[in-house]
Amino acid sequence: MILPGAEGPAHACFFAAAVCMGPGETLLELPLSRAEAGAAVRLGACSADRTETASSDPKAVEMASHHVITIQPQFSSPPQASEWQTGLLDCCSDCGVCICGTFCFICLGCQVAGDMDEFCLCGSSVAMRTLYRTRYNISGSILTDYLSILCCPCCSLCQLKRDINKRKELGIFW
Template structure:
């Protein structure tokens, strides 16, 4: 007689089904949150301070490579320091907007 597999995890639907260990939006997915995009474009420093405040860090660190790397490692998002550096240096506004969108989505999910 064979035994049935034991279900240890129920399937999730809606916002809770978003992957917890990946970026919730792409780097250039600016249209998914136009308010964050506008803030990152026209007031980069303000958005950097808001991100740093969300993460309980110094305001000066908001748009830095270190902040992106800290966030990525905290939520076990795959990537490398080199990728973080390239993204934060070459596409600073988009990188910071991605970070803020991710924070907002994780807050909605209750996992931030």
């Protein structure tokens, strides 16, 4: 995008970088903000009557030597492992979830899948439990997820729904 006021095909000023070319000058890219680029045009920094080269300007050389950050800094420590909000057999802590899981297992599975923005029939699967566990950095493995669903699918699904409800109450469900 060429700034208004830049004249002639031999030189142009851009918002992100200024490329000034005159007779006998070399190309030099300068990182400029929109305001700085506008000021450069108003001051005639990109005019054809410029006699000094861009590389002789110490400010231009200093600006051109700045490094661009391409990798953002990461957290120095890994997120801490958490645990399930309730145990696998804590059905009495939320009787509504327990009754729903016992008498309408598929409905509870669809509720869990809906909470997780997944397909309805995936709510009671090992994949859903593993996805939830890894999302919230809950300790365990795929094997423990599989065994809990194999041995007691109702309790496993109820635990998942109770955990979702607790995290919603705490405002840490996403």
